[in-house]
Amino acid sequence: MDTPLITLTTDFGAKDPFVGIMKGVILGIEPRVRIVxxxxxxxxxxxxxxxxxxxxxxxxxxxxxxxxxxxxxxVGSARRPLLAVTDQHYFLAxxxxxxxxxxxxxxxxxxxxxxxxxxxxxPMSATFHARDLFAPVAGWLARGIDISVFGEEVENYVRLDxxxxxxxxxxxxxxxxxxxxxxxxxxxxxxxxxxxxxxxxRAEKDCLVVLKGQQIAGLSRFYAEREEGALGAxxxxxxxxxxxxxxxxxxxxxxxxxxxxxxxxxxxx
Amino acid sequence: MDTPLITLTTDFGAKDPFVGIMKGVILGIEPRVRIVxxxxxxxxxxxxxxxxxxxxxxxxxxxxxxxxxxxxxxVGSARRPLLAVTDQHYFLAxxxxxxxxxxxxxxxxxxxxxxxxxxxxxPMSATFHARDLFAPVAGWLARGIDISVFGEEVENYVRLDxxxxxxxxxxxxxxxxxxxxxxxxxxxxxxxxxxxxxxxxRAEKDCLVVLKGQQIAGLSRFYAEREEGALGAxxxxxxxxxxxxxxxxxxxxxxxxxxxxxxxxxxxx
Amino acid sequence: MDTPLITLTTDFGAKDPFVGIMKGVILGIEPRVRIVxxxxxxxxxxxxxxxxxxxxxxxxxxxxxxxxxxxxxxVGSARRPLLAVTDQHYFLAxxxxxxxxxxxxxxxxxxxxxxxxxxxxxPMSATFHARDLFAPVAGWLARGIDISVFGEEVENYVRLDxxxxxxxxxxxxxxxxxxxxxxxxxxxxxxxxxxxxxxxxRAEKDCLVVLKGQQIAGLSRFYAEREEGALGAxxxxxxxxxxxxxxxxxxxxxxxxxxxxxxxxxxxx
Numbered sequence: 001m002d003t004p005l006i007t008l009t010t011d012f013g014a015k016d017p018f019v020g021i022m023k024g025v026i027l028g029i030e031p032r033v034r035i036v037x038x039x040x041x042x043x044x045x046x047x048x049x050x051x052x053x054x055x056x057x058x059x060x061x062x063x064x065x066x067x068x069x070x071x072x073x074x075v076g077s078a079r080r081p082l083l084a085v086t087d088q089h090y091f092l093a094x095x096x097x098x099x100x101x102x103x104x105x106x107x108x109x110x111x112x113x114x115x116x117x118x119x120x121x122x123p124m125s126a127t128f129h130a131r132d133l134f135a136p137v138a139g140w141l142a143r144g145i146d147i148s149v150f151g152e153e154v155e156n157y158v159r160l161d162x163x164x165x166x167x168x169x170x171x172x173x174x175x176x177x178x179x180x181x182x183x184x185x186x187x188x189x190x191x192x193x194x195x196x197x198x199x200x201x202r203a204e205k206d207c208l209v210v211l212k213g214q215q216i217a218g219l220s221r222f223y224a225e226r227e228e229g230a231l232g233a234x235x236x237x238x239x240x241x242x243x244x245x246x247x248x249x250x251x252x253x254x255x256x257x258x259x260x261x262x263x264x265x266x267x268x269x
Numbered sequence: 270m271d272t273p274l275i276t277l278t279t280d281f282g283a284k285d286p287f288v289g290i291m292k293g294v295i296l297g298i299e300p301r302v303r304i305v306x307x308x309x310x311x312x313x314x315x316x317x318x319x320x321x322x323x324x325x326x327x328x329x330x331x332x333x334x335x336x337x338x339x340x341x342x343x344v345g346s347a348r349r350p351l352l353a354v355t356d357q358h359y360f361l362a363x364x365x366x367x368x369x370x371x372x373x374x375x376x377x378x379x380x381x382x383x384x385x386x387x388x389x390x391x392p393m394s395a396t397f398h399a400r401d402l403f404a405p406v407a408g409w410l411a412r413g414i415d416i417s418v419f420g421e422e423v424e425n426y427v428r429l430d431x432x433x434x435x436x437x438x439x440x441x442x443x444x445x446x447x448x449x450x451x452x453x454x455x456x457x458x459x460x461x462x463x464x465x466x467x468x469x470x471r472a473e474k475d476c477l478v479v480l481k482g483q484q485i486a487g488l489s490r491f492y493a494e495r496e497e498g499a500l501g502a503x504x505x506x507x508x509x510x511x512x513x514x515x516x517x518x519x520x521x522x523x524x525x526x527x528x529x530x531x532x533x534x535x536x537x538x
Numbered sequence: 539m540d541t542p543l544i545t546l547t548t549d550f551g552a553k554d555p556f557v558g559i560m561k562g563v564i565l566g567i568e569p570r571v572r573i574v575x576x577x578x579x580x581x582x583x584x585x586x587x588x589x590x591x592x593x594x595x596x597x598x599x600x601x602x603x604x605x606x607x608x609x610x611x612x613v614g615s616a617r618r619p620l621l622a623v624t625d626q627h628y629f630l631a632x633x634x635x636x637x638x639x640x641x642x643x644x645x646x647x648x649x650x651x652x653x654x655x656x657x658x659x660x661p662m663s664a665t666f667h668a669r670d671l672f673a674p675v676a677g678w679l680a681r682g683i684d685i686s687v688f689g690e691e692v693e694n695y696v697r698l699d700x701x702x703x704x705x706x707x708x709x710x711x712x713x714x715x716x717x718x719x720x721x722x723x724x725x726x727x728x729x730x731x732x733x734x735x736x737x738x739x740r741a742e743k744d745c746l747v748v749l750k751g752q753q754i755a756g757l758s759r760f761y762a763e764r765e766e767g768a769l770g771a772x773x774x775x776x777x778x779x780x781x782x783x784x785x786x787x788x789x790x791x792x793x794x795x796x797x798x799x800x801x802x803x804x805x806x807x
Contacts, residue, residue: 013720020576024599038289061293076760128775182282222345237397307558330562451551491614506666
């Protein structure tokens with residue numbers, strides 16, 4: 001790691017200096033490290049949202065990036081700090097399910113319970129482990145300290161029950177909205193690996209997407225393929241079915257919120 | 270370029286991990302690059318706002334900075350990705366007018382249509398070219414790849430019709446508000462090169478600025494020259510006439526919005 | 539300084555390119571510098587808020603970090619730009635009290651009036667000294683220019699009267715809320731050095747915290763020690779007494795705002 005790289009994902013926001021302080025701690029340990037903010041606008045204490053943001057992003061970073069993610073309602077309690085290692089990436093996060101999508105997507109994951117207190121800031125607070133525990137461990141990891149010294153391997157770590165779409169007979173694929181982006185586009189939990197067997201050879205145009213009582217005929221390839229203001233569906237850039245309004249805000253226009261049901265139907269030939 | 274520098278300007282916001290992902294892609298190609306966020310809070314799909322933000326900022330960056338700007342409603346369609354080169358800077362943006370202010374201000378600009386697909390991420394999405402096309406091209410450019418390999422020169426690129434002030438006889442200079450900053454200050458499209466010939470030797474105090482039915486007598490040199498709460502006008506730091514309320518929010522107080530008319534009148538001697 | 543480090547604290551927000559421009563100026567002078575954003579979301583022109591954000595954060599940065607902070611309502615007037623040096627850190631800020639908490643916490647501080655105009659951008663605006671004066675001086679400082687060349691030492695710099703808690707007899711310690719964080723936690727101005735002599739050997743459980751007519755029995759060690767939705771008090775990570783609602787937003791739930799009174803009472807044994 002000539003230029004070690006750390007990403008940060010938190011619910012700390014931009015108003016308070018929490019994230020800047022974490023960076024100060026990291027750079028005090030390893031000044032060569034590059035730090036990239038993934039997002040700090042996770043809704044306060046929403047572990048699922050953080051799991052999705054991190055789980056759909058980490059593969060775009062170079063091998064051996066250290067992904068540090070802290071959404072941590074149980075900070076200070078007995079919940080464990082984890083270090084997870086796949087065959088290409090490191091992850092540091094509290095043991096509350098934040099790494100669930102990583103666990104789901106990666107074949108090989110080794111998880112350690114971080115207990116090596118001499119790498120933590122002292123005195124350690126009970127309310128800001130991102131600063132006192134996760135940031136310094138990320139810094140030492142970036143300096144090349146071997147993962148085995150941070151703690152023992154564990155297996156019984158928390159996995160969230162992330163929502164997956166389900167088939168209802170041959171005709172219906174039912175999913176949910178999982179997030180709304182800045183443009184008002186609604187990302188669903190339906191991926192191409194759900195759609196492909198469902199369509200069973202039919203074209204992407206030969207389905208009907210139903211949401212909030214609205215019917216969308218077929219998938220578009222890109223936003224501008226729809227008319228201005230029209231509701232459309234597209235296989236989005238993270239691989240999920242996405243609902244949009246071209247040059248509009250679908251979520252505001254149709255009152256779409258995370259958790260809303262989305263159905264894909266086979267259209268009659 | 271020992272330490273290549275890339276700036277980013279988008280309408281992606283801070284909530285979603287889009288910008289972080291772009292940085293991951295860039296750093297995977299050229300780990301030495303330094304990345305500076307210009308802004309990611311351009312109003313969704315507002316190309317003009319992005320053109321002004323980038324066009325008034327790029328000159329403060331060192332020579333051979335790569336300015337990557339993506340506000341891209343037509344992503345996935347036939348709109349072209351452009352690489353523009355002036356005698357000091359590189360620019361990457363969709364061909365939708367985003368570089369209009371650069372084209373206006375620079376005497377020498379060479380523009381290429383980026384077509385060299387082997388530099389793009391594969392498979393390439395149709396909805397996130399910032400990640401799949403612009404970020405990797407910026408990374409390769411930062412590594413020193415010659416501009417000629419990215420595509421052929423083109424001339425018929427899009428230029429926005431940016432609003433310019435107009436003279437009405439000798440007595441009136443009429444412009445418009447083009448943006449509101451965080452302090453509620455209203456930036457107009459009137460620059461010193463518009464004002465100087467209009468004033469024709471009169472002092473900056475000898476004019477009247479009229480906006481929203483309010484009259485401001487003369488220009489201030491800085492904000493604190495006005496009384497607290499009083500409306501003032503100043504030649505702002507980007508070279509544009511700017512309306513402010515000292516220790517207040519002019520836009521909120523007087524309901525000023527982009528597009529509002531502003532007139533400068535010669536005051537009677 | 540092999541890898542010089544600069545932190546930025548401003549009220550410039552994320553919408554306008556002001557902060558990006560400052561970074562361009564700095565990197566044009568010293569390309570090796572690392573820049574960390576502390577926060578740019580200080581409420582417009584709120585010098586006290588900036589003094590607290592910077593004053594509770596700078597110690598987490600490595601020795602000889604340059605802390606550049608600009609909340610500057612008097613920009614362009616006769617207010618002086620300052621360079622303060624402690625035995626471990628540099629600070630650049632306008633002379634308006636922004637460094638008050640640094641002055642309070644550091645035993646040895648030397649303050650200079652920055653007057654060396656040949657280090658400033660020319661022509662210098664009267665409204666954006668962050669770009670034209672503070673950023674370039676930070677860049678030259680990072681390059682290793684000796685502090686003595688920037689200007690003469692001064693002593694009569696501005697110090698804000700930061701609010702401190704007061705004892706009312708032996709039974710009451712009265713303080714105030716000084717800020718609300720993103721989670722709705724209310725930070726007070728009561729520190730452990732106020733509490734320790736007040737408790738005089740009693741346990742942290744043996745006190746009563748009163749705020750907005752609500753009584754909180756004893757201090758918690760961490761948030762999750764309280765039941766969901768319950769109001770609690772904790773000695774926060776910056777060393778201040780903090781009021782919270784576990785998995786809730788204390789400020790919204792109880793209408794807490796900066797300036798609100800908080801009392802700590804000794805509970806009957």
